[in-house]
Structures are given as C-alpha cells and as structure tokens.
C-alpha cells in the first residue's frame with residue numbers, strides 16, 4: 647500500500663507558461679504576478695451586466 651511519493655507537477659505560469667516559482671506562485675516571477683494583477687485592476691475584467699432595464703421610453707403607453 648505504499649504509494650510512490652510523487653512530486654506534484656508544477657503548474658506553468660498562467661501568464662507566460664514558464665514553470666512557476668514557489669516564491670511567486672502560481673507565477674514564474676513577480677513580473678508575471680503584476681501582469682496578472684493589472685489584468686484585474688486595469689479595467690480588463692468583464693463584469694456581467696444585465697441590461698434588462700433598457701426600457702426607456704418603450705413602455706410609455708398612451
């Protein structure tokens with residue numbers, strides 16, 4: 647029942663696909679971590695906005 651000790655496969659850096667460094671996990675470097683941060687805070691993220699209230703004057707009945 648002795649399972650072989652496996653090393654977990656390192657995930658590649660999600661930014662540049664290089665092997666990630668533990669120090670900057672899950673990125674390979676601080677630079678890639680910053681790039682990822684900029685993706686979130688740089689207005690690049692998409693917030694799902696429901697545009698159901700687009701009835702400006704359409705519902706005006708006479």
Ligand SMILES: [Zn+2]
Nearest residue numbers: 659662674678
């Ligand atoms: Zn990277």
